[in-house]
Structure formats: C-alpha cells, structure tokens
Amino acid sequence: MSGAGKSTALKALEDLGFEAVDNLPLALLDRLLDPDEIESGRPLAFGIDSRTRGFDGEAIVARLKALRADHLDVRLVFLDCSGGELTRRFSETRRRHPLALDRPAADGIAAERELTAPLRRWADAVIDTTDYRAADLRAAIGERFGTGAGHALTITLTSFGFARGLPRDADLVFDMRFLANPHWDLELRPLTGEDEAVAAYVAADPAFSPAYERIVDLLLTLLPGYGREGKSYLTVAFGCTGGRHRSVFVAQAVAARLRSAGYDPHLIHRDKTGRGNDAAPVSEDRLEQSVA
Structure with a gap:
C-alpha cells in the first residue's frame, strides 16, 4: 500500500x-x-x-x-x-x-x-x-x-588528544585525563599505549579498573538500543592530553571487551604518532601546559 x-x-x-x-x-x-x-x-x-x-x-x-x-x-x-x-x-x-x-x-x-x-x-x-x-x-x-552475521551497527573506537581538538564525528566522548600520565615517566614517554609497559602503567592506576568496567557496561547497555533505533554508525572517542598513551590503551582495552561480546569495532588512533588531523604537531610538554 x-x-x-x-x-x-x-x-x-x-x-x-x-x-x-x-x-x-x-x-x-x-x-x-x-x-x-x-x-x-x-x-x-x-x-x-x-x-x-x-x-x-x-x-x-x-x-x-x-x-x-x-x-x-x-x-x-x-x-x-x-x-x-x-x-x-x-x-x-x-x-x-x-x-x-x-x-x-x-x-x-x-x-x-x-x-x-x-x-x-x-x-x-x-x-x-x-x-x-x-x-x-x-x-x-x-x-x-538479516543474515545473522555480526551487527548492523558499525562501531568505531578512536583515541585522540584534546589539545588537537575533538574528533568531529564523535557520538560519545570519554575523557581519560584523570588517569596517571605515562608522559612524566621518561622511559615511557617515547612509547605509546600499544606498548606493554605503558599498558601496565595505566592499568595500575587504582582509578582505571572501576572506570573501565563502568564504560564497558554503559556501552554494552547502549549498543543494542542504537541498533534497534536503526543507527548505522557509532563513533566512541577516548581522549587524553596528547592522544598517545592513556587514550590509546583504553580504546584498545574497550575494543577487546566489545569483541568478546560479539561486536566488531574498528579501532583508530588519531594522534598516536603525534601528528593529529586537526592541528599541527605540538610537543608533549606544551600539551600538558595547555591544559594545566
């Protein structure tokens, strides 16, 4: 009709x-x-x-x-x-x-x-x-x-640095700057959140585990609803000061949990190399000073 x-x-x-x-x-x-x-x-x-x-x-x-x-x-x-x-x-x-x-x-x-x-x-x-x-x-x-294979909702998890601006397409943004910053450890500074030493440093912060679990629980609660409402794309952004350490590690950890729950998120590290998409490169020291 x-x-x-x-x-x-x-x-x-x-x-x-x-x-x-x-x-x-x-x-x-x-x-x-x-x-x-x-x-x-x-x-x-x-x-x-x-x-x-x-x-x-x-x-x-x-x-x-x-x-x-x-x-x-x-x-x-x-x-x-x-x-x-x-x-x-x-x-x-x-x-x-x-x-x-x-x-x-x-x-x-x-x-x-x-x-x-x-x-x-x-x-x-x-x-x-x-x-x-x-x-x-x-x-x-x-x-x-439907084929029953996977989820219709396309999920992207992205890490970024606040000093270079928010991702323009972010639907949800989580600020990771409350976690201990590996930048102040001279041995960890050249590394990124993909390195085991940085991951161990961030995970050892007592604030990490409860925040991480709540973020995952929130996403697992929201995602089915977004799918029912017909949303095709969802971008979840995790930010820290420079976008190299804390946000990278948390985005990867959340991606792993979502995969174990049956989702297939795409993972993007926008500022991991120190060259953001929204601004010219800025040194880590200047990044910390800009948010102090």
Missing part, C-alpha cells in the same frame, strides 16, 4: 546487502533477472506498488509463481496499513495519493486495496505498519532477511 513504508523497507534491505530497485517497470523484470545482469551472490529486492508501470496484481502473482517454478528463491512481502493511518500520513506529508490526485486520499486507498488484493493473498509475509515507526519496520525487515 502506498504510504505503508515501501521505501523504508527497500533501504533496510539495501543495508542488509540487497540490490534494491524501486518501482521497476514490470516489462524490465526479465532483463533484471538475466543471469548475466545479476551481481553474483547478491540478493535482489524490487519494490512494486500501484504506481508501477503496467501494474496488474494477478499478472504479477503469475509472474512470481513462474519465477519460483524456475527454482528461484522468490518471496513476496506485502506492507499493509490501516486506512486511517494512511490518510494521516498523506495529510502530514502533504502528498497526494497516487490513485486520488483530485479526490480525497481515502478514495485512492480504497481503490488501491482492491488492486493489490491478489498480492496480499499470495504474500509470504504481511507486515502491518499501522503502529510502526520507521525504526520498527527496519527491525522487522532485519529479523526476516
């Missing part, structure tokens, strides 16, 4: 790896399904509604049955919605119903129900979006067509 969420569903399928085509003229369907045209190993999703050129519910059902008889894995998902909610959506978006350009939306909705009835009867799944938000529909599509 127009207004029931077809575009949202197709975008969700595209995020799951499908090649998505909206309002495909049915005359082009055979060409689209030509083995020479299909990208190997990539599933195909195409959207049809009453606006589709040559729309004929019975003919579409017959065509899909023929494809299934040719041993193609074909599934039809019908998106439905109550008439009252569809009317409200068309009113809110100030769009006209495609079958009622000069009449009330209710007339177009009634006509469309009759046209699409064969598709609804033959559908493998009917999703009623009356009470759905866009995130709910994306979740419903993910449950039916």
Whole structure:
C-alpha cells in the first residue's frame, strides 16, 4: 500500500546487502533477472506498488509463481496499513495519493486495496505498519532477511588528544585525563599505549579498573538500543592530553571487551604518532601546559 513504508523497507534491505530497485517497470523484470545482469551472490529486492508501470496484481502473482517454478528463491512481502493511518500520513506529508490526485486520499486507498488484493493473498509475509515507526519496520525487515552475521551497527573506537581538538564525528566522548600520565615517566614517554609497559602503567592506576568496567557496561547497555533505533554508525572517542598513551590503551582495552561480546569495532588512533588531523604537531610538554 502506498504510504505503508515501501521505501523504508527497500533501504533496510539495501543495508542488509540487497540490490534494491524501486518501482521497476514490470516489462524490465526479465532483463533484471538475466543471469548475466545479476551481481553474483547478491540478493535482489524490487519494490512494486500501484504506481508501477503496467501494474496488474494477478499478472504479477503469475509472474512470481513462474519465477519460483524456475527454482528461484522468490518471496513476496506485502506492507499493509490501516486506512486511517494512511490518510494521516498523506495529510502530514502533504502528498497526494497516487490513485486520488483530485479526490480525497481515502478514495485512492480504497481503490488501491482492491488492486493489490491478489498480492496480499499470495504474500509470504504481511507486515502491518499501522503502529510502526520507521525504526520498527527496519527491525522487522532485519529479523526476516538479516543474515545473522555480526551487527548492523558499525562501531568505531578512536583515541585522540584534546589539545588537537575533538574528533568531529564523535557520538560519545570519554575523557581519560584523570588517569596517571605515562608522559612524566621518561622511559615511557617515547612509547605509546600499544606498548606493554605503558599498558601496565595505566592499568595500575587504582582509578582505571572501576572506570573501565563502568564504560564497558554503559556501552554494552547502549549498543543494542542504537541498533534497534536503526543507527548505522557509532563513533566512541577516548581522549587524553596528547592522544598517545592513556587514550590509546583504553580504546584498545574497550575494543577487546566489545569483541568478546560479539561486536566488531574498528579501532583508530588519531594522534598516536603525534601528528593529529586537526592541528599541527605540538610537543608533549606544551600539551600538558595547555591544559594545566
């Protein structure tokens, strides 16, 4: 049904790896399904509604049955919605119903129900979006067509130095400057948070363990919610003064815990080499003085 969420569903399928085509003229369907045209190993999703050129519910059902008889894995998902909610959506978006350009939306909705009835009867799944938000529909599509491998949410953990500025794309920022600073140990100063000696130094700070556990618990609480709400990217930033020692170690430690929980975070150390992306290099001594 127009207004029931077809575009949202197709975008969700595209995020799951499908090649998505909206309002495909049915005359082009055979060409689209030509083995020479299909990208190997990539599933195909195409959207049809009453606006589709040559729309004929019975003919579409017959065509899909023929494809299934040719041993193609074909599934039809019908998106439905109550008439009252569809009317409200068309009113809110100030769009006209495609079958009622000069009449009330209710007339177009009634006509469309009759046209699409064969598709609804033959559908493998009917999703009623009356009470759905866009995130709910994306979740419903993910449950039916997701591969189950990994998480849809792409997580990036980045370390950085405050003196060179916050990462511009950070969603969550944790300040690690409360931890003992390895910079003041002359033997550790040339090293980074990736070195065992620096890691041991930071981990030995009594404040590290309780803060680390709380940060991990918070992230493991938030991440499923971000996924349910349809968020695709999340950047979590860990900062210290220069971005070489404390933030690097903590970002790595958190990444390890997230991996053990089944996530696959990307890890970036923006300022580990002492050359930040947002400013010219600054000496460690000047960095400490700038925040003193």
